[in-house]
Amino acid sequence: MTGQLIISGLTIGSIYAMLALAMSIIYKASEIPNFAQGDMGMISTYIAYMILVVHGWPFWMAFAGAMIFAVILGFLFEFLFIRRAKEPNILNLIIVTLGFQLFLYGMTGWRWGSDQRRLGMPFSETDTINVGGVVISHLGVATILTSIIIMVMLWFFLSRTKLGLAMKAVQQNPMAAEINGIPKDRILGISFAISSVIGAMAGMMIAPITTLDPNMMWDPLMKGFAAAVLGGMTSLPGAIIGGYLLGIIENLFGFYVSLEFKSVVAFLIIVLVLVFKPAGILGHHYVRKV
Amino acid sequence: MSALLQIKNIETYYGLVYALRGVSLNIEQGSITTILGNNGAGKTTILNSIAGLIDDQPEKGEIWFDGKKINGMKTVKIIGMGIGYAPEGRQIFNELTVKENLEMGAYSRSNRKEISDDIDKMFRYFPVLEERSKQLAGTLSGGEQQMLAISRALMSRPKMLMLDEPSLGLSPILVKEIFGIIKTINEDGVTILLVEQNANMALSIAHYGYILENGRFVTSGSSEKLRENDDVKEFYLGLKSETSVKGYQRYKRKKRWN
Ligand SMILES: Nc1ncnc2c1ncn2[C@@H]1O[C@H](COP(=O)(O)OP(=O)(O)OP(=O)(O)O)[C@@H](O)[C@H]1O
Ligand SMILES: [Mg+2]
Numbered sequence: 001m002t003g004q005l006i007i008s009g010l011t012i013g014s015i016y017a018m019l020a021l022a023m024s025i026i027y028k029a030s031e032i033p034n035f036a037q038g039d040m041g042m043i044s045t046y047i048a049y050m051i052l053v054v055h056g057w058p059f060w061m062a063f064a065g066a067m068i069f070a071v072i073l074g075f076l077f078e079f080l081f082i083r084r085a086k087e088p089n090i091l092n093l094i095i096v097t098l099g100f101q102l103f104l105y106g107m108t109g110w111r112w113g114s115d116q117r118r119l120g121m122p123f124s125e126t127d128t129i130n131v132g133g134v135v136i137s138h139l140g141v142a143t144i145l146t147s148i149i150i151m152v153m154l155w156f157f158l159s160r161t162k163l164g165l166a167m168k169a170v171q172q173n174p175m176a177a178e179i180n181g182i183p184k185d186r187i188l189g190i191s192f193a194i195s196s197v198i199g200a201m202a203g204m205m206i207a208p209i210t211t212l213d214p215n216m217m218w219d220p221l222m223k224g225f226a227a228a229v230l231g232g233m234t235s236l237p238g239a240i241i242g243g244y245l246l247g248i249i250e251n252l253f254g255f256y257v258s259l260e261f262k263s264v265v266a267f268l269i270i271v272l273v274l275v276f277k278p279a280g281i282l283g284h285h286y287v288r289k290v
Numbered sequence: 291m292s293a294l295l296q297i298k299n300i301e302t303y304y305g306l307v308y309a310l311r312g313v314s315l316n317i318e319q320g321s322i323t324t325i326l327g328n329n330g331a332g333k334t335t336i337l338n339s340i341a342g343l344i345d346d347q348p349e350k351g352e353i354w355f356d357g358k359k360i361n362g363m364k365t366v367k368i369i370g371m372g373i374g375y376a377p378e379g380r381q382i383f384n385e386l387t388v389k390e391n392l393e394m395g396a397y398s399r400s401n402r403k404e405i406s407d408d409i410d411k412m413f414r415y416f417p418v419l420e421e422r423s424k425q426l427a428g429t430l431s432g433g434e435q436q437m438l439a440i441s442r443a444l445m446s447r448p449k450m451l452m453l454d455e456p457s458l459g460l461s462p463i464l465v466k467e468i469f470g471i472i473k474t475i476n477e478d479g480v481t482i483l484l485v486e487q488n489a490n491m492a493l494s495i496a497h498y499g500y501i502l503e504n505g506r507f508v509t510s511g512s513s514e515k516l517r518e519n520d521d522v523k524e525f526y527l528g529l530k531s532e533t534s535v536k537g538y539q540r541y542k543r544k545k546r547w548n
Contacts, residue, residue, distance in 0.1 A: 162393070165390055165393065168383070168385070169394045172386070173381055173384075175343065175381060176377070176382065177394070178369075179341055179343070179381075180394050180442065180443075180445075180446070181370055181398040182366070182397045184366075
């Protein structure tokens with residue numbers, strides 16, 4: 001039973017890991033927790049729904065369309081709102097992300113209503129594979145694989161490409177990046193685009209598990225945020241491990257302790273982290289140099 | 291005379307702080323020019339004004355580089371015109387390796403072969419960097435970090451290199467070594483703008499010098515001339531003039547801590 005709980009925890013944990021990763025990328029780049037992350041993914045998932053269900057085009061087109069939309073959305077958000085803030089401070093920028101979240105939420109409600117819809121995926125939720133007595137659905141396998149593929153691609157991008165290195169450089173020292181001719185605004189835009197794509201993938205994987213509706217991302221986003229805090233907010237491996245761990249712990253807690261309070265686990269973990277290890281499991285505790 | 295950089299009477303403010311009070315400066319192609327001045331004189335502010343790092347500044351005046359007016363341009367553009375900058379406090383990318391730092395210095399270039407040749411060239415200037423090439427830059431010693439900052443600034447093949455107090459915190463031997471290399475870099479064709487507090491060392495390699503006090507140049511001239519200037523001797527070279535019993539002036543070394 002415990003093995004089964006761990007595997008299904010890992011599935012939902014993959015979604016938390018993706019959202020945690022998306023939030024950590026932005027946080028590292030700008031110190032902003034982007035509370036619009038979830039609904040950016042949600043609206044991208046609606047685009048996939050439009051292409052797939054309303055127009056009846058094939059899944060790969062829906063997927064590609066959603067990802068392209070997510071890239072544009074990420075760039076636009078950074079370009080139109082984040083970059084405009086003159087003498088920005090973190091609090092103002094958090095409010096900008098909350099405002100954008102409300103805007104996207106309102107747009108979705110206005111355009112598609114609050115009906116719960118179904119996003120059909122080529123991976124079945126009911127067909128399962130059985131590995132040594134532990135059962136997992138095809139969709140579950142796809143979700144876990146998606147999170148792993150994202151991780152590997154991101155690792156490759158950040159450590160093996162010039163653009164990825166530049167992104168790290170801007171995160172570490174924006175002024176030094178500028179005097180080396182690295183366009184830090186454009187790089188920040190790219191960070192937002194990448195996060196947006198990862199959030200959209202999370203949205204597409206979660207929609208078939210729950211339903212497609214304007215509220216679908218709130219709970220996962222909060223869990224993803226908790227996972228990112230658990231991982232240290234600035235550590236990408238930390239965010240991933242935090243996501244998987246949270247999914248598993250939450251599931252075990254729901255079964256062995258209390259189903260009603262399952263959702264509270266995430267916040268219990270945030271509190272515990274803040275009390276005992278403020279830097280998270282893999283984060284550095286940053287002391288800003290003056 | 292061809293001036294690579296020309297600063298015409300700039301005034302720079304930080305909010306209400308009036309930091310540069312009308313500064314003019316000419317840097318000749320191929321020269322080493324040094325700006326000397328005490329803490330808070332405004333040396334770094336001059337370099338940051340050139341690099342376009344202070345928002346909406348300089349408030350007045352003009353900066354011309356290589357025949358173009360650059361004040362008001364974005365930093366990335368200014369750097370792209372051929373200015374390399376090794377700033378105060380080194381400002382290396384701590385969590386990138388030495389080699390990655392150098393690659394970031396060449397961000398605007400794309401010819402991989404040339405970049406890799408230039409990295410080798412930096413390793414010839416500073417062999418210790420080659421030994422450390424895979425090490426995270428944040429774990430280097432202060433002196434090594436300074437060498438990395440200079441090398442990184444050279445990776446864009448700049449026409450002019452700006453150095454902000456490269457001697458800060460280094461042992462006298464290392465200072466000598468680094469200044470020797472700065473001279474070699476200049477002989478290799480790079481014009482140099484050197485900000486220093488170590489007037490002795492700076493004047494020993496520079497062709498021209500400017501003395502900055504409270505946001506204004508108070509003296510300027512060739513290095514030889516500056517070294518003969520009484521005020522410079524007393525306040526910057528640490529030579530105190532005193533009148534001896536016999537009635538003629540002689541110079542004595544004054545104890546200084548920096
Ligand atoms: N960001 C800032 N905001 C307000 N005032 C500043 C700022 N940076 C520098 N100043 C002020 O401008 C003046 C010149 O500073 P600057 O850093 O250019 O001096 P400096 O000659 O480089 O000194 P040091 O040798 O100590 O590096 C100082 O009075 C300083 O307090
Ligand atoms: Mg300074």
